Amino acid sequence: MKKIMKWLVSGLLLLVIQNVIFAQTIQNFRDSTIVVSPAYRLVINKKEGHVSYYFQDGSFLKNTTAMIKDVAGNVYGSDQFAQHIIEVQPVSDLIGKGQQLNIVHRNPGTGLKLIQSVLIYKAQSFFILRLTAVTRNKEKLSVNYISPLALAKQKGGTGFINGNQPRVLDMPFDNDNWTKALTAEWRAEPVRGTGYSFSSLYDAERLSGVVVGAVTHDFWKTGLQYTLSTQKNILDSFIVYGGASTPDNSSLPAEYGGNDGTHDIVAHGAMTGNTVASPDIFVGGLNSRAEAFLAYGRVNQKKNGALKWNDTAPFYWNSFGVEGVLGYEKRMMPDGVLAVSDYIASLKHFSANKKVYMSIDSYDQGIYNKEVLKSIREHCMQNNQELGFYFIPFAVWTWKSSVEKDKLQYTDVDIRDVTLKDNNGKTIVYKDGEFGAFPLDPTHPATRQRIIGELEKAKAIGARFLKIDFLTAGALESTSRYDKSVRSGLQAYNKGMSMLKQLIDSILGPDVFITQAISPTFPSQYTHIRFLSTDVYSHLRNDQKGFPHYGSTAASMITSSHLGWMQGSLWPYTNMDVSVMKQFQKNNAISEQDVKVRLITMAVMGSALGDGSDFRDSTTRARAIRFLNNPHLCRYFEHPQAFIPLKVADGLKEDQQLSFYLPGDTISAAIINFDTTRSFEYVFMREQLKWKDGAYSIREYLTNEEVGMIKPGEKSFTLTTGTKDALWVKLVKIN
Numbered sequence: 001m002k003k004i005m006k007w008l009v010s011g012l013l014l015l016v017i018q019n020v021i022f023a024q025t026i027q028n029f030r031d032s033t034i035v036v037s038p039a040y041r042l043v044i045n046k047k048e049g050h051v052s053y054y055f056q057d058g059s060f061l062k063n064t065t066a067m068i069k070d071v072a073g074n075v076y077g078s079d080q081f082a083q084h085i086i087e088v089q090p091v092s093d094l095i096g097k098g099q100q101l102n103i104v105h106r107n108p109g110t111g112l113k114l115i116q117s118v119l120i121y122k123a124q125s126f127f128i129l130r131l132t133a134v135t136r137n138k139e140k141l142s143v144n145y146i147s148p149l150a151l152a153k154q155k156g157g158t159g160f161i162n163g164n165q166p167r168v169l170d171m172p173f174d175n176d177n178w179t180k181a182l183t184a185e186w187r188a189e190p191v192r193g194t195g196y197s198f199s200s201l202y203d204a205e206r207l208s209g210v211v212v213g214a215v216t217h218d219f220w221k222t223g224l225q226y227t228l229s230t231q232k233n234i235l236d237s238f239i240v241y242g243g244a245s246t247p248d249n250s251s252l253p254a255e256y257g258g259n260d261g262t263h264d265i266v267a268h269g270a271m272t273g274n275t276v277a278s279p280d281i282f283v284g285g286l287n288s289r290a291e292a293f294l295a296y297g298r299v300n301q302k303k304n305g306a307l308k309w310n311d312t313a314p315f316y317w318n319s320f321g322v323e324g325v326l327g328y329e330k331r332m333m334p335d336g337v338l339a340v341s342d343y344i345a346s347l348k349h350f351s352a353n354k355k356v357y358m359s360i361d362s363y364d365q366g367i368y369n370k371e372v373l374k375s376i377r378e379h380c381m382q383n384n385q386e387l388g389f390y391f392i393p394f395a396v397w398t399w400k401s402s403v404e405k406d407k408l409q410y411t412d413v414d415i416r417d418v419t420l421k422d423n424n425g426k427t428i429v430y431k432d433g434e435f436g437a438f439p440l441d442p443t444h445p446a447t448r449q450r451i452i453g454e455l456e457k458a459k460a461i462g463a464r465f466l467k468i469d470f471l472t473a474g475a476l477e478s479t480s481r482y483d484k485s486v487r488s489g490l491q492a493y494n495k496g497m498s499m500l501k502q503l504i505d506s507i508l509g510p511d512v513f514i515t516q517a518i519s520p521t522f523p524s525q526y527t528h529i530r531f532l533s534t535d536v537y538s539h540l541r542n543d544q545k546g547f548p549h550y551g552s553t554a555a556s557m558i559t560s561s562h563l564g565w566m567q568g569s570l571w572p573y574t575n576m577d578v579s580v581m582k583q584f585q586k587n588n589a590i591s592e593q594d595v596k597v598r599l600i601t602m603a604v605m606g607s608a609l610g611d612g613s614d615f616r617d618s619t620t621r622a623r624a625i626r627f628l629n630n631p632h633l634c635r636y637f638e639h640p641q642a643f644i645p646l647k648v649a650d651g652l653k654e655d656q657q658l659s660f661y662l663p664g665d666t667i668s669a670a671i672i673n674f675d676t677t678r679s680f681e682y683v684f685m686r687e688q689l690k691w692k693d694g695a696y697s698i699r700e701y702l703t704n705e706e707v708g709m710i711k712p713g714e715k716s717f718t719l720t721t722g723t724k725d726a727l728w729v730k731l732v733k734i735n
Contacts, residue, residue: 024120026088026099033086035101035118039125039286042118049084049105050156051116055285056125057208058162059201061151061238066105066116066131069145069243071270076133078114079155081105094302095128096121111136116148126284126295128215129240132277144270145243146220146278149212152237153227159235161210163203166233167650168226169562170195172260173244174472174520178534178550181559182255183650184228190236191228193256196244197521198282198296199224200562201235202289204650210285211292212240215303217522219271219491220279221245221262221475242279243268245477245489255652262489263430265422266477269488290565290644297569305525307514309572312638313608314513316357316388316465317344320535321580321612327364331585334372336616338379343615345383347624349634357465357513359388359610373461381462388465389458393451393500394474394493395430395437403427403438410453413446420478430473439473442496443483451500455507464512466504468527471497471519490520497526515575515608524570529608532560536577537584538598540724541654541674546588553598554654554674560605561649561658564642567606573640576602578612581623593725595623596702597672599633600726603701604660604670606642609634630702643670646688657682659719661689668701671719672726679722686715695734702728 024037035042041054050063067077078084083106091100098121106113112135119128131148135141151157161167170182173196183204184193198213214222220242227237245268246261254260271277282299286292300306317340323331332340341358345351358380360373377387396408396415408415419427420439431437440447458466475493486492504512514527518534537551544552560576567574579598583589602609611628613620627633643660650656655675659682662668667689673680691710698708698717707729710717721727 024099026101033101035120037120037125039284040127042127044086044101044103046084046086049078049081049103051103051118053283055210057203057206057210057285057287059160059210059285061149061157061159061235063155063157064149064151065155065157066114067147067150068114068131068133068143068276071142071144076112076114077150077155078103078105078116081114082107091119091121095119095299096124098122098124124295125286125292126282126299128299129281129283130278132275134275136274140273141276142270142272143276144268145241146271146276147239147241148278148281149238149240149283151235151239153229157237159201159238161201161203161233161235163206163208163233165204165650167202167204168193168195168228169200169202170226170255170260171197171199171521172255173197173221173262174518175531175533175559176263176472176518177254177259178555179254179258179260180533180555180652181562181649182260182652184226185651186228186230186232188230190230193226194244194246194261195224195226196260196262197222199226200289200293201238204648206287207289207645207648208287209289209292210283211289211296213282213296214242214279214522215282215296215299216280217304217490218494219488221268221488221490222279222281240281262475262477263472264477264489265428266479268477269491271487293565294569297565300522300524301569304523306570307525307528307572309513309528312354313573313640314357314465315350315354315634315637316359316608316610318359318361318388318467318578318610318612319363320361321578321584322614324585325362325364326360327367332614333367334376336614337376340615341376341380341383341385343621343624345385347629349629349631351384352634354638356385357388358385359390359465359467361390361467363390370457370460377462386464387462388467389461389463390467390469391454391458392470393454393468394440394442394447394496395470396440397431397435397437399435408440408446408450410450411446418444418446420476421480423479425479428476428478430470430476437470437473439476441478441481442474442492442499443481443486445482447496448499448503451503452507455503459507463508466508466512466514467517468500468514469517471516475520493520494523497523501526527571529571529573529575530566531575531577532556532563532566532605533577536598537587538580538594539584539587539590540594540597541676543654548587552654553594553601554656557601557656557658557672557674558649558652558654560601561645561656564605564645564660567640567642573608574606574642575610576605576607578610579627580611581613581620581627582617584612589619592623595627597724597726599627600670600728601672603633603636603640603728604643604662604672606640608640609637627702632702632704636701643668646684647682659684663690667691667731668728669719669731670726670728671721673721673723676723679720681718681720683716683718689731691731696731697734698729699732700727701730
């Protein structure tokens with residue numbers, strides 16, 4: 001540890017003494033090349049072809065290699081080549097300017113070589129990894145597994161996560177099935193797992209550590225496979241690779257391979273050619289994991305783009321909280337929607353100076369036909385509201401028997417000719433059941449025509465808010481597609497999402513707010529907002545009697561507390577789904593305290609404010625006046641910001657106790673306690689929140705009531721909350 005810190009300090013001194021243009025120095029020796037930065041140190045072994053990475057917080061990945069696997073199963077690792085030559089060239093791309101180190105692994109006289117690239121950028125704390133395989137032979141490469149970062153104990157590799165509570169963040173591929181993020185920790189036996197898209201190797205106590213994740217999402221599904229040693233803090237393996245394809249396994253727990261993977265039953269498609277390249281991988285390790293994640297989000301934004309929303313954040317009502325398929329159970333007929341519209345219009349602060357979106361979710365089309373929806377929109381417009389529209393671009397819900405005999409909606413093409421296919425050439429089942437969901441090929445013209453039909457309907461009813469759902473279906477691997485040049489599920493999905501956005505712009509216009517529900521995390525640049533977890537039903541915990549064993553506020557925060565960095569980088573806002581003031585669909589009524597906790601979780605995650613309540617109920621209306629019409633809350637949600645986490649969810653149990661703060665002219669802080677037996681006390685330090693010396697009144701955010709004081713010279717304050725409760729405060733300077 002002392003040696004690592006000495007290296008980092010010496011690198012920083014070099015910057016000061018030599019006035020180097022870049023924030024890194026490259027030092028060449030006979031057997032190694034070393035890159036020194038204030039945030040990291042890279043050691044490239046020219047003899048063995050290994051690369052070692054050391055980070056600011058004291059963590060390291062030592063003696064890593066790179067590798068590819070072709071479709072025949074042949075494996076080629078960088079350590080298997082005789083020569084390891086380093087070439088340095090300038091780089092200037094969407095991320096910035098810097099230098100690119102190419103480590104060329106080759107055997108003299110053979111055609112195949114692996115080029116392991118490290119892109120370092122001026123004054124940045126991170127670097128980008130890429131692996132390119134090149135052959136001069138006439139026979140092209142066909143690769144469906146490629147890793148620019150492979151640490152394996154059997155090859156002399158070892159990883160170390162510094163801290164008293166080392167963890168590996170294991171993310172599911174998408175936000176479906178109420179599957180939560182897993183914070184893997186060390187046990188007496190080795191722990192193995194695979195996460196997707198990105199990960200963090202961190203200390204849960206200090207929230208310092210390394211963030212690793214893909215920044216290109218146009219071909220490869222990125223997996224992050226790990227093995228935790230029996231020795232605490234030590235990684236026996238950590239492999240970041242393009243080519244993840246994992247089926248669901250109902251015999252396993254959800255977060256341990258049950259349904260946290262890509263849901264594929266077909267192998268990942270192969271990249272083919274004389275040159276194949278891995279996904280670009282971000283690597284950054286800092287004393288602040290939050291800062292490392294923010295850098296990761298910004299790099300994704302620069303590399304891939306991100307939609308902007310030039311108005312205040314949308315406030316919306318969504319019908320799904322009242323009735324799953326609107327009108328099907330006759331819980332809310334069209335007159336009920338009009339009554340809800342009128343009541344929302346009466347909420348002065350909720351509706352002030354903005355249009356509220358009335359989002360009609362899945363609905364009984366025999367009741368809510370086009371003419372009815374148009375009439376609802378006309379009524380909503382009188383209340384300064386706009387209508388929202390729901391549809392599923394890349395899947396069709398229908399009876400199993402209909403797949404073989406029916407035409408795809410809005411087309412003359414058989415459904416079976418548009419669906420994705422398994423290894424036997426049969427339609428893949430995306431959501432099983434006699435009435436199930438079947439994935440559509442995003443590259444098929446009939447899929448495009450069906451999307452046009454849905455968007456024309458949205459246009460006919462005047463919709464300005466779109467909710468698109470079950471998007472993962474379009475990313476599934478398939479043995480056949482209409483466009484033969486598309487060779488992987490994510491490549492097809494990326495093209496499909498690009499096509500969808502272009503059609504939305506051309507048919508509805510560019511100022512339509514787009515939210516995605518069930519979907520992969522990436523690509524992220526085609527919508528304004530995405531659910532951080534699956535639907536949230538607003539009850540406090542999954543284990544509450546009389547409530548579903550999924551969809552609780554506590555369960556959603558097990559994942560979401562790690563993802564606030566997405567707000568403002570991947571999307572303008574996050575989406576924690578809607579709150580409800582009393583009950584979700586036919587579930588039991590929740591308490592007023594549960595409503596408060598739910599809204600505070602939405603606030604700290606930078607979520608848009610949506611509600612799904614049935615306002616025809618008197619208790620619901622009374623709570624809406626207190627919460628949804630709260631002037632302080634409404635003012636905040638016009639420009640929501642994700643708080644910085646100080647204590648995030650750890651493990652899968654719901655007894656989570658979380659703390660956050662939001663810097664600014666007026667500093668906010670929040671604590672959330674999902675424990676049913678213990679109160680929660682958290683000490684906020686001045687060095688963390690960085691308030692200026694002086695006297696402050698600590699005021700509860702929703703009521704503006706004083707709950708404490710900070711005296712001049714004090715360096716901390718404490719917030720306490722009881723069981724199953726939350727507290728959100730702001731620091732108001734006393735002149």
